[in-house]
Amino acid sequence: MALSEAQQQEIDALRQETAPTRRAVVPALEEILYQPFPLLDHGFLRVIDYMGDDTAIVQAARISYGKGTKKINQDQGLINYLMRHRHTTPFEMCEIKFHAKMPIFVARDWIRHRTANVNEYSGRYSILGKEFYIPAHDQVCGQSTTNRQGRSTPLNDQERNRVLEILEADARQVYGHYEEMLNADEEGNLIDPNRSGLARELARMNLTLNYYTEWYWKIDLHNFLHFLSLRADSHAQYEIQVYAHKMLEILKLWLPYTYEAFMRYKFNGMHLSEQAIDVVKKVIRGEKVTQESSGMSAREWREFLEQLNLEEQAIAA
Amino acid sequence: MALSEAQQQEIDALRQETAPTRRAVVPALEEILYQPFPLLDHGFLRVIDYMGDDTAIVQAARISYGKGTKKINQDQGLINYLMRHRHTTPFEMCEIKFHAKMPIFVARDWIRHRTANVNEYSGRYSILGKEFYIPAHDQVCGQSTTNRQGRSTPLNDQERNRVLEILEADARQVYGHYEEMLNADEEGNLIDPNRSGLARELARMNLTLNYYTEWYWKIDLHNFLHFLSLRADSHAQYEIQVYAHKMLEILKLWLPYTYEAFMRYKFNGMHLSEQAIDVVKKVIRGEKVTQESSGMSAREWREFLEQLNLEEQAIAA
Amino acid sequence: MALSEAQQQEIDALRQETAPTRRAVVPALEEILYQPFPLLDHGFLRVIDYMGDDTAIVQAARISYGKGTKKINQDQGLINYLMRHRHTTPFEMCEIKFHAKMPIFVARDWIRHRTANVNEYSGRYSILGKEFYIPAHDQVCGQSTTNRQGRSTPLNDQERNRVLEILEADARQVYGHYEEMLNADEEGNLIDPNRSGLARELARMNLTLNYYTEWYWKIDLHNFLHFLSLRADSHAQYEIQVYAHKMLEILKLWLPYTYEAFMRYKFNGMHLSEQAIDVVKKVIRGEKVTQESSGMSAREWREFLEQLNLEEQAIAA
Amino acid sequence: MALSEAQQQEIDALRQETAPTRRAVVPALEEILYQPFPLLDHGFLRVIDYMGDDTAIVQAARISYGKGTKKINQDQGLINYLMRHRHTTPFEMCEIKFHAKMPIFVARDWIRHRTANVNEYSGRYSILGKEFYIPAHDQVCGQSTTNRQGRSTPLNDQERNRVLEILEADARQVYGHYEEMLNADEEGNLIDPNRSGLARELARMNLTLNYYTEWYWKIDLHNFLHFLSLRADSHAQYEIQVYAHKMLEILKLWLPYTYEAFMRYKFNGMHLSEQAIDVVKKVIRGEKVTQESSGMSAREWREFLEQLNLEEQAIAA
Secondary structure (H helix, E strand, O other), rough: OOOOOOHHHHHHHHHHOOOOEEOOOOOOHHOOOOOOEOOOOOEEEEEEEEEEEEHHHHHOOOOOOOOOOOOHHHHHHHHHHHHHHHHHHHHOOEEEEEEEEEEEHHHHHOOOOOOOOOEEEEOOOOOOOOOOOOHHHHHHHHEEEOOOOOOEEEEOOOHHHHHHHHHHHHHHHHHHHHHHHEEEEEEEEEEEOOOOOHHHHHHHHHEEOEEEEEEEEEEEEHHHHHHHHHHHOOOOHHHHHHHHHHHHHHHHHHHHHHHHHHHHHHHHEEEEEHHHHHHHHHOOOOOOHHHHOOOOHHHHHHHHHHHHOOOOOHHHH | OOOOHHHHHHHHHHHHOOOEEEOOOOOOHHHOOOEEEOOOOOOOEEEEEOOOOOOHHHHHOOOOOOOOOHHHHHHHHHHHHHHEEEEEEHHOOOEEEEEEEEHHHHHHOOOOOOOOEEEOOOOOOOOOOOOOOOHHHHHEEOOOOOOOHHHHHEEOOHHHHOOOOOOHHHHHHHHHHHHHHEEEEEOOOOOOOOOEEHHHHHHHHHEEOOOEEEEEEEEEEHHHHHHHHOOOOOOOOOOOHHHHHOOOOOHHHHHHHHHHHHHHHHOOEEEOOOHHHHHHHHHHOOOOOOOHHOOOOHHHHHHHHHOOOOOHHHHHO | OOOOOHHHHHHHHHHHHHHOOOOOHHHHHHHHOOOOOOEEEOEEEEEEEEEEOOOHHHHOOOOOOOOOOOOOHHHHHHHHHHOOOOOOHHHOOOOEEEEEEEEEEEEEEHOOOOOOOEOOOOOOOOOOOOOOOOOHHHOEEOOOOOOOOOOEEOOOOOHHHHHHHHHHHHHHHHHHHHHHHHOOHHHOOOOOOOOOEHHHHHHHOEEOOOOEEEEEEEEEHHHHHHHHHHHHHOOOOOHHHHHHHHHHHHHHHHHHHHHHHHHHHHHHOOEOOHHHHHHHHHHHHOOOHHHHHHHOOOOHHHHHHOOOOOOOOHOOO | OOOOHHHHHHHHHHHHOOOEEEOOHHHHHHHHHHOEEEEEOEEEEEEEEEEHHHHHHHHHHHHOOOOOOOHHHHHHHHHHOOOOOOOHHHHHOEEEEEEEEEHHHHHHHHHOOOEEEEEEOOOOOOOOOOEOOOOOOOHHHHOOOOOOEEEEOOOHHHHHHHHHHHHHHHHHHHHHHHHHHHHHOOOOOOOOOOOEEHHOOOOHHHEEOOOEEEEEEEEHHHHHHHHHHOOOOOOOHHHHHHHHHHHHHHHHHHOOOEEEEEEHHHHOOEEOOOHHHHHHHHHHHHOOHHHHHHHHHHHHHHHHHHOOOOOOOHOOO
16 A cells, blocks of 8 residues: 555544544544555555444434443443344444455455445546555465365476466556546646547546546445444455455454444354254263264265364264 | 423533534534423423434535535535435435424324434333323314315314313323322322233223324434424424424534525425426417416415416416 | 125125136135235235245245245255245235225234334225224233233223223224214214214324224235234234234145245244353353353343243252 | 347246236237346336226225225326325325336446345346446437536547447457456356356456446336436436436326326426516416526526526516
């Protein structure tokens, strides 16, 4: 990420202003407000605004006239209870707003979360910046053979270097042509006074999907947690995980009790199917179970053992 | 509205605390934060929290790294432009949270606005309070004959008094029976140690629809404006209009430019159909138009003339 | 449920018409289309329309140009996989539309599911029918002491009879007064030509929450399953469970593979927290665990044992 | 659009099957069901399924037990009334499902309509096809100077040819490199047995935004009309307008009354601001109005005159 000097100054100016408020304030989040956290090679995530703190959840859950808090351990217990029992409406009472910059292919997955508010930089209205994503060496990986949607281990040096060479060269070339078609450079300066230049809404189609875009993105806490449960998951594409993991850190600063409850009951939890419950019960009773007797498919059985870090013989023999 | 002393103290305590924040602050809204505005006979509306101000809209529209503002008239011009051209996403970047108390029949209409976050007082979990809505004298009106959904003029004294007598007596009676069935009074005190009492989730069904409920309600600005355009409209039921009109006052304090743009382009605007545009064009050209030549149905024609405060002869003769 | 003769004739007429379609057709659902299933004392549920069958899910998942099906066991395997791994978008490709009649207090819980389309009978526009819900004898239960939101066992005869007497008498009385205030009976016949009658939108507030309302309700399959997972759950109020359980039967007719996957992976599954996973792992390794060493609260521990039908000593001693 | 022979056969097979249904059937839509309508150079739109017809709207509006229809002119009058008065819930009772293929930059605008169900072809899971969009000659236009988001007139031959040459050559080059990095061709055939190949989820980032993607897309009628009002509008980008205009034709086949009401009251209507209403009133009264006296900004004034096809002097002098 290379913020321009002007951008950095705007951020600094914003950070220097404070004003008194009667609203719930979270000092740990104020500390980082507006600051860009660099992600990938040119992306970032900035918290722009937030509404509510952990007590705002208990306040709404108790339909309070005041803060709604009781003893700290009762408040935390309530948050745990609400999380465990899927009482989701009080979690919708907090809201967070980010400014994020990410490659277009990441944005395309991200936008699929519909219950959020988004205002994206427009390539019809403005010229897109010359910034594209090139993966770090350890992320240039082969196709996973067990997971059709995933990647496996890093490519060897030779193959990796060729990939990086291609990505870099093609990205540079398409941007050069983008400028040529626009008849304008990145800053909007006219190139050739004798040409008209192509409309921005058309020229943009020549850019590759690793070009960066940016948006303001606002979401309520309940849907934010849902986003995190899917995008911070190890099956999500690495490039979006990076954003989700930074968000998890931010969540921890913002709402420490909610973060703890989320990690405990959702993120680090697991779901057992009817058959898996049965297997667990049998094992606890000391009975032996095999895939055949489990009622699970081979794939489910493998997933089940993995999730519990079990060796097959531990329960089958 | 009769807040208990304890409730009033909780509110006062909340209002006395302030803390510094780097977020956008709206002093005029801070001024009234947490305060209950009495509405109808026992209802109220309180602003609990808010996110953003007018500049947050331009900040998002410009995908800014700082405040995003330019000159004040440019900012206002941008807000007007966005409102006029239905660029709605920047308006989703503000959010407001209310605590509201209203009759159940009002809540039933209100909840139909789905793009909002709600946490309602639960009659399964708690005993509902003994507060019910009785309309003011000038609101005890007959059925409208022109609008199947509306009311007309006030009833005469005799009919009105009988209505008020019925509403009051029935509401009191059903609550008495509610307590009897619960075997508990409003405060939860046991009535008869020899009876079990009916489950709360069942006993509540004996209450009438004018009993008050309350909820925390949070909504983004775009959907808030949509709510206001429908519920502050003169065709909405009076009892929900009262809440919407108070919200309009709050909107004016919170986001003065957005309020002005909303009133100008949406709330006080009107929609012309294809046929109505044609009529307007003809009239401007000095041609005469009648319902027959307008292509409108009799009802549309009447609505059209009313909206423009036109006498039929002004354009037809 | 007492359908009028005219209503029954309308339904019969609809059921007699068939026409050829190229769309996916589910004969088992066609069989019951439009038929009212009586629920509670005066309610019902009718399937009005549906879109898609099990193969529509695999068709969308495979972005097919044709039916999208392969071998039946591959299609079922795919549906199981999608359900297990929370790939929810293909399930949104089916849609179902119901006509339902239920007590207002049930409708108030039901409507909280926002991702659905609803058109409700309007008490502003029409006179509400004289039908109210009276619980069956075995449903007149006391308050649960372990679950603040639930009910326990049936009341004794004396207490129950008094409850039923109250509910019945109050419901009749408020409706009589509703008619008197309207100055019209249930069919809209004028009562007293010398009185104006109160506006419908006001008179309705005198009805109790056990009066029936009705609506058309349409939802996509993914959100339908979410509704079922919450409302067919044993913690939901009995009166809404009744509707959800009937919907489960309908789901089984409509989409047998999806039904099976839903029951297996969601409805009859359970969620383990991080701590619960740890306990299960320890037990499988033959270690002893107690509440104290589990990292769970007393309440969580109790819930955990219950979900696995475990006696404490089985794992603690 | 070049459907493979296998794809065409799958479609033909689907079209040959019919089965009887009791549901609402629209013969004109059945006629075109599953057929791809070619759009742009390689895209298409196919109707996959639908729920409801015009009578389904009146059926829901009247909460009917049967078809809900009265006389045809009453049904049409009701649809007009609902459209005119923004009673949107009955329109949500119809649903339509499409299979669409379009350039990624079109998909990026399209997906911003959140109230829809989408299942997109996955570049993580599968290899993307070698099809990219090249604008037709008359669409290779310069940047509009009056509308920052739009295009103006076609470029001259020389400039246009250079643009087309660039787009074509870059698209071919990035796809060649995509295959090289994947170490597989479009059909998935291994290229070099000595290389691993890059993961699909990474290789896809080298494709340009004019590559085609496809999805299943399902939406209710109310939100469909909203989509059309924005995307069939002359200010939308031409490439998405093409899809929206085809959808308008399909709407006309599917729901002729709704189509007519939509065109009349929404699509071909216009919105007047408070100031514009005032100007219209003055003009009708024979008063003169200028921009200065209108209370409108210069830009609003120009837009207003354009919308009514008015010359300034017609009302100002």
